[in-house]
Amino acid sequence: MTRIKGFFAQTSFMGSAALLASSTVLGQGLVLLVQPLLTRIYQPADFGWWALYGSILSMAAVVINLRYEQAIQLPKEEPEARRLLVLAGGVGLVLSALIGLAFWLFRGIFSAWLGFSIPGWFAALVGVGLACIALMQAGSMWALRLAQFGVLAQTKFQQGLWQALAQVGLGLVLKGPGGLLLGDVLGRLGGVQALWRLWPRSLEGISWPALFQVARRYRSFLFFGTSAALLTAASFHLPFIVLTAFFGTAAMGQFGLSYRMTTIPVTLVAQSIGQVFFSRAAAARQTPELARLTAQTATTLLALGLPIFGALFVVAPQAFPLIFGPAWQEAGLYARLLAPYLLLSIVAQPLSTLLTVREWQKALLIFTVLELALRMGAIYWGIGTQQMYWAVFLFAASSALVAGLSLGLFFRAAGVRWGDFWSRVRPFVWLNLPILLLLGGLGHWFAGWSLLVWAGLLAGAVLVWTLMQLRKGGLQ
Template structure:
């Protein structure tokens, strides 16, 4: 209960500090959480208290400490707002106006969590543990870097979208975020559809080749998920939590049916292919619906996609031709990696905000490495 309460306080403070552009403070707070948690775990290990309760207690201590630290800092510069503006009438009015937030967001978050666990559960029900392991490794490789980048974008996007809604410039902010998401996601994920298997064989060994195949199957699905995830915070800005909840129901249903069909057919690849195809349509439509609701023109949405696809085509042709000529997988993956690095250098050099984004991602990686 204490951890749940502290985490709830932290989430509220996190939204407030994002809204007031205190991103540096948030980075420091998360770093402090890592230090406290790791320090407590290390201290318990040295003292010989290695039971599970100690690990849980360390985690709770980290959550409580970050909530206290962030709460103290927030009170120092914004406490007057609460002291001067808080009253029961305003609290009740605010609760009535924003009642959809807990009503739909709580169930959406729960269903979203179940949806992410569903593939492992269904795959383990129909297939061997090896298949589950291949899927787990493949999705981890796909989602980990995309989650780091996407969460960094989402944090800034939420704050800017809230301001833009008031200023009447929401369409420009949404289009800008969408353009950068496509720039960051399309090239590397399309490249993985070509070299995924070879990459996994080189990095993890021949026994993990099937995980590379799963990665190839799921790469395009990951691209559309990567776009829609940060943009979906717009449902809160526009107070359309009910629409967001409906999408989570559709996502859960399509995943269940796709993987269930693969299980009935006794073919994991077919199940994952159906999973990927249905996800492309659902997440693609979700992204499209979010942007059009913000006023982004249809034509502009497709122009951005096509422009970034044309940037990938030359690199894709080079790697595709090398693959047809059966060159060594080391050369194939090496050329792919070089092309990816050149592409990233190009887009970062062309966009100051992307440079700032990558700086933030590196800070988060450094903070996580302390844990």
């Protein structure tokens, strides 16, 4: 990791983001590289269990710290921020234990609702996974406050490394989905271990009255932020649980693989840039700099996402069975459906912290109610067709609509004008449109690996040109 730190200067926005992204690329790149091996070790139904586990964790993760970790960036004085860190971490561990116990005790009820039995070990891993997430979320925000981007980079790399090695190794000795889930937990433990050295070693100034004081001061994060975050998570992950209940773990495994693999670019870019953006936006929240920073970040993300997801839209149906095996052709069709949504999502996700920076918790809560209604309405409409393909299509279409609407809300929070944003992104849009048409035409002449090579070369050339234009435009 010291070599990675040396490559990127941490004083600039893009230098810090590049440091985080490079380590995420290394960590998640290992996860990506072992996927073709995992799809041959495990069955689609095993991936369905992993998708179900991930959806449960993701829904609970957004409220596990009661959103107090989001406030760690805001206090001017470090003692107050340290109390928020202890509050967020302590609340997270207690709630992890309670949720894990409740899930284990009532797994029979959940089994009846899903239509298949949930084993005890699956329920136990829910609590363990949530405890890791609670510590990572609080620790990551503390690292951001300290501008310890190198430690965050190590966290991302170590989590990916531990997960990749554990899932492959356990898959060779365990049958069923246990290896995937245990490997997931071990990866999260690797991330916690990397962050642990930044946690304060002294509890000076930490007392129950002091913790109650900061809990009261930032109670809007608890009352409005928690509700909004839970609704947002439900709109993203409840459809996975519902689809599993109606179509089974095998069908969910296909969709789960396509969703996981196509969101890797979002994870690599959006989370890395988003964390640095949050730090910069919190510092600029009362200045005109916030609008410029937001427009620049959105332009960068859209420009980088256009060639990636454009190529994915064209080649996904052929790429998935080639890379992961012939049993995964259905996953390629789902990946194509997800591509437009992911393009908008890669822009909107990092900017979502603007509502936290501006303390617009009420607006966030109202919007997430609409978000949940749109997504769940689309899912149940798709279930009514009794075809997984149409359920995924409607989920992707509603998600794209939500991402577009949320982008408008974020621009309003930052004071960004749509006309100014369009003038920034127009050159990149006009370049990518003919490239997308060219790729579609090549699909009639080439197939298999030849098409993938052509798509990679064209997307890579556009990405290089995009980076040059962004740097020429003064990207920092």
